[in-house]
Amino acid sequence: MTKRLKTPLSESDVRSLNVGETIYLDGTIYTGRDEVHIHALEYLEKGKDLPVDFARAALFHCGPIMRKVGEGWEVVAAGPTTSSRMNSLEPQFIEKFRPGAIIGKGGMSQPTIDAMKEYGCVYLAITGGAAVLAARGIKSVSGVEWYELGMPEAVWILNAEDFGPLTVGIDTHGRSLYADVNSKVKENEPAVRERLGLK
Amino acid sequence: MVSETDIQDAVVELLRKTVVKLPSDVEKALERASDAEVDEVPKMQLKAIMDNIKLAGEGNTPMCQDTGVTIFYVTLPRNCGIDVERGIIEGVRRATPEVPLRPNAVHPITRKNPGDNVGDGMPYINWKVGGDDFIEITVMTKGAGSENMSQLAMLTPSQGVKGIKEFVLSTVLRAGGNPCPPMVLGVGIGGSSDICMKLAKQALLRPLSERHKDPEVAKLETELLEALNLLGIGPMGLGGKTTVLGLNIEYAYCHTASLPVAVNVQCWAARRGTVRMHPDGRLEFPVHEGG
Numbered sequence: 001m002t003k004r005l006k007t008p009l010s011e012s013d014v015r016s017l018n019v020g021e022t023i024y025l026d027g028t029i030y031t032g033r034d035e036v037h038i039h040a041l042e043y044l045e046k047g048k049d050l051p052v053d054f055a056r057a058a059l060f061h062c063g064p065i066m067r068k069v070g071e072g073w074e075v076v077a078a079g080p081t082t083s084s085r086m087n088s089l090e091p092q093f094i095e096k097f098r099p100g101a102i103i104g105k106g107g108m109s110q111p112t113i114d115a116m117k118e119y120g121c122v123y124l125a126i127t128g129g130a131a132v133l134a135a136r137g138i139k140s141v142s143g144v145e146w147y148e149l150g151m152p153e154a155v156w157i158l159n160a161e162d163f164g165p166l167t168v169g170i171d172t173h174g175r176s177l178y179a180d181v182n183s184k185v186k187e188n189e190p191a192v193r194e195r196l197g198l199k
Numbered sequence: 200m201v202s203e204t205d206i207q208d209a210v211v212e213l214l215r216k217t218v219v220k221l222p223s224d225v226e227k228a229l230e231r232a233s234d235a236e237v238d239e240v241p242k243m244q245l246k247a248i249m250d251n252i253k254l255a256g257e258g259n260t261p262m263c264q265d266t267g268v269t270i271f272y273v274t275l276p277r278n279c280g281i282d283v284e285r286g287i288i289e290g291v292r293r294a295t296p297e298v299p300l301r302p303n304a305v306h307p308i309t310r311k312n313p314g315d316n317v318g319d320g321m322p323y324i325n326w327k328v329g330g331d332d333f334i335e336i337t338v339m340t341k342g343a344g345s346e347n348m349s350q351l352a353m354l355t356p357s358q359g360v361k362g363i364k365e366f367v368l369s370t371v372l373r374a375g376g377n378p379c380p381p382m383v384l385g386v387g388i389g390g391s392s393d394i395c396m397k398l399a400k401q402a403l404l405r406p407l408s409e410r411h412k413d414p415e416v417a418k419l420e421t422e423l424l425e426a427l428n429l430l431g432i433g434p435m436g437l438g439g440k441t442t443v444l445g446l447n448i449e450y451a452y453c454h455t456a457s458l459p460v461a462v463n464v465q466c467w468a469a470r471r472g473t474v475r476m477h478p479d480g481r482l483e484f485p486v487h488e489g490g
Binding site: 107125133177180 | 240243244247248250251254255258260261262263264265266299300301302303305310312314342343344347361364365368372375376377378379422423425426427429430431432433434435436437438466467468
């Protein structure tokens with residue numbers, strides 16, 4: 001089933017999603033990976049205001065290649081980065097900043113799944129490496145914050161249209177497509193071992 | 200006579216081809232994987248990958264935003280007489296805005312990014328002297344998502360082939376959907392700890408369709424590949440039939456008391472390229488020819 005969503009993402013829209021559904025997204029998307037998570041939580045601790053508001057927003061685990069065009073920026077390639085690197089910070093990030101969706105690849109661990117259930121956030125999987133396809137869904141770039149962190153680590157403010165296809169990988173009901181695949185892999189493992197002559 | 204500027208130009212062109220277009224053996228393996236999937240989710244993942252490859256080629260754009268770090272393998276003719284190292288470094292520096300490549304190389308401790316993919320030890324160059332009269336430069340642009348899943352084990356000789364299989368299996372299970380599967384595995388066996396890791400990476404330079412020249416090793420490659428694809432991790436770890444696109448092994452003799460095994464994990468975007476620079480100025484790009 002294919003659905004379209006627009007940012008800011010209402011909690012009821014997000015809570016109506018189920019793993020395995022296909023989503024196309026419109027609206028503002030913020031990129032943020034390792035350094036953005038560290039920085040945002042540090043800002044919060046020091047009581048400093050963040051340059052962007054992540055509430056009900058879509059956070060994209062992405063370090064794009066950008067090209068300067070005149071005064072503005074253009075996206076060259078913008079695929080997802082490995083989300084599991086953010087496993088240790090994401091539950092706190094979701095609790096404090098309340099994004100509505102996290103876009104990435106590879107899935108995230110149980111504490112993040114729990115935080116998504118509690119605060120109404122979903123994990124949307126986008127095909128890793130398909131960076132030119134992803135860039136096609138980004139119509140313009142509104143700006144950049146924390147550029148001093150370097151091009152991959154900055155917060156890029158992207159205007160998306162028909163961004164996808166995205167697969168709901170983790171929903172707000174505590175279900176994870178990755179956990180489902182994991183149990184299947186565990187079931188398959190004995191046959192693989194037997195084939196390799198391992199006990 | 201080849202000049203340092205010629206090296207720079209050739210390196211920029213080599214990097215452009217490498218990050219834009221996959222070697223044909225990798226593309227063919229992806230097509231086969233795409234045909235093999237039945238379920239909706241893995242089919243969609245592989246379709247996105249195939250569409251992306253096409254779009255990258257049409258737009259002359261890097262296929263993935265992670266253009267990696269640049270690992271070079273250079274074979275110099277004897278009496279080469281020019282500074283190939285400086286040519287490569289300046290080539291990478293120029294390619295960063297010109298191709299463009301994402302500025303990925305940072306100081307490992309301060310995490311400062313110089314913005315041009317050049318720093319101490321990066322680009323990394325593996326040297327070999329001898330051979331024909333041309334300079335051969337091969338590059339692998341290695342992304343971090345897959346590289347972060349790579350592992351080394353110092354096994355005891357008594358663990359033998361079973362220990363090797365066990366370690367490759369555990370590396371794939373640990374990696375799961377993280378390295379952008381369907382993945383390619385480079386397996387190094389023997390040498391010493393450092394040599395073994397190098398062998399694992401070098402194994403990724405061999406076309407996926409080519410088996411090891413030693414029939415026993417070739418058999419092990421096929422056995423591991425077929426068995427691992429029964430795991431069901433699938434494209435992007437979302438389930439499916441193809442988890443491993445290809446598996447190449449390279450070995451070196453090792454100490455009688457050692458059995459090092461290394462696995463270098465590579466994403467589906469297994470990018471590699473080669474340029475041969477002939478003394479008359481002619482350039483050849485053997486990996487990208489005809490495509």
